[in-house]
Amino acid sequence: MTVKQIGYGDDVVRAMELVRKFVQVCHPGAEAAVLAGSRSRGTARQNSDFDVFLLFPSLPAGAWREVLIFEDETLEVFGHDLGTFSYFCRQLDRPSGKPVLPSLLAQGISLLPESPLLEHARSIANEVIATGPIPLDEDRIRHRRYLITDLVMALNPRVLRHEAIAAGAALYTELADFALRANGHWGASGKALPRALAAVSTHLDRQFEDAFHALFAYANPGPVETLVDDVLRPFGGRLRAGFRQGAPSEWTDEPRGQ
Numbered sequence: 685m686t687v688k689q690i691g692y693g694d695d696v697v698r699a700m701e702l703v704r705k706f707v708q709v710c711h712p713g714a715e716a717a718v719l720a721g722s723r724s725r726g727t728a729r730q731n732s733d734f735d736v737f738l739l740f741p742s743l744p745a746g747a748w749r750e751v752l753i754f755e756d757e758t759l760e761v762f763g764h765d766l767g768t769f770s771y772f773c774r775q776l777d778r779p780s781g782k783p784v785l786p787s788l789l790a791q792g793i794s795l796l797p798e799s800p801l802l803e804h805a806r807s808i809a810n811e812v813i814a815t816g817p818i819p820l821d822e823d824r825i826r827h828r829r830y831l832i833t834d835l836v837m838a839l840n841p842r843v844l845r846h847e848a849i850a851a852g853a854a855l856y857t858e859l860a861d862f863a864l865r866a867n868g869h870w871g872a873s874g875k876a877l878p879r880a881l882a883a884v885s886t887h888l889d890r891q892f893e894d895a896f897h898a899l900f901a902y903a904n905p906g907p908v909e910t911l912v913d914d915v916l917r918p919f920g921g922r923l924r925a926g927f928r929q930g931a932p933s934e935w936t937d938e939p940r941g942q
Contacts (some may be wrong), residue, residue, distance in 0.1 A: 692726075696793070699723040703736050704795050706754045711763075714738040716802035720792030733758040737788045739805055740765050747772065762788065769805050773812045781817040781861075781871040785809075813870070820865050828862050829916055829923040835859075836912045836922070839905035852899050855908065860892055863915045 692700070700719055707717045721735030722728040733751070736759055747768035751760050762785065764772065773786045786809035794802065820828070835858060838851035861871040864880055872880035882889040891914075895907035916922055 692793075695728065696724060696726045699728070699734060700793060700795055702755060702757060703734060703759070706736070706759060707738070707795065710754070711738055711740075713740060714796070715741055715799050716805070717795040718789055718792035719795055720788040724791070724793045731758075733760050735788060735792075736761045737785075737792060738763045739769065739802060741801065743768060764805075766801060766805055766808075770808050773808055778812055778815070779818050781820075781865050782873060783813055783817075783870050786812045816868060817865065817870055819868060823929075825866060825919055826923060826927065827929060828858065828866075829919060829921075830927040832859055832862060832912060832916065833922040833924050836905075836909060837924075839899070839908065841903075841905075845903075848903075848905075849900070852896065852905075852908070855912075856892070856896050859912060859915055863888065866919055 703717065703719050707714055711717075716737075716739035718737040718739075719734065720737055722732050723734050734757060738761060740763065743763065743765040747765070748763045749761065750763075751758065753759075764785075769785065769789075773783075777783050777785050789805055789809040790813055832855065835851045835855040839848050839855075841848075857873060857877065860877045860881055861873065864884060865871045867884075869884050870880065878889060878893070881892055891911055895911040898904040898907045913921065
């Protein structure tokens with residue numbers, strides 16, 4: 685069965701062929717190779733890079749990540765063995781709330797013959813994704829409510845326009861990730877945020893799109909302010925006065941008295 689017979693478009697087929705060649709030339713010792721990201725979904729732009737996950741029987745020197753040029757295309761390559769992959773998924777990505785590595789493997793296209801090692805790695809990825817991120821605790825929720833409140837206040841028309849633009853850009857990321865994480869979902873960052881919102885709720889995704897379009901296209905902060913209140917309301921609303929955050933007592937360059 686050819687790749688075209690199982691439904692991949694021409695752009696995806698070309699991407700698969702390029703990455704297979706890259707693996708053969710540069711990493712013949714890889715036991716598994718996976719094409720992920722927009723190139724695997726058929727949604728890539730002309731300048732999109734190629735996300736490539738490589739799985740090796742063993743990497744004594746540890747996992748690695750690099751960006752390189754191969755045949756005039758930009759590849760971002762993640763190299764792991766089973767142990768490093770498990771550690772990154774469970775000890776780094778799950779606490780961060782962003783399933784970067786498990787999603788690469790779970791959603792990507794395998795380019796080499798299937799192997800028990802790849803099946804084991806996929807089971808880890810699927811387990812971590814199904815388990816979900818470590819929930820935000822009350823202190824973290826309060827801290828993020830304060831950050832969001834501070835950013836939305838900077839949208840005031842009396843604030844310098846370039847400061848309001850900077851605050852609005854930061855607010856989208858902070859608010860969207862909070863809307864996901866505070867409700868028990870995986871978070872995201874950058875251009876992955878709209879996809880993460882849409883996967884949870886197309887209505888929520890459209891709310892964000894419409895509100896921030898009004899802000900950036902028409903300098904109208906009203907819809908964003910309403911959205912902020914809608915997102916924060918189940919968690920106590922905006923927070924400014926009364927916010928307090930302590931620091932560990934050992935965070936000092938002066939010796940403590942005995």
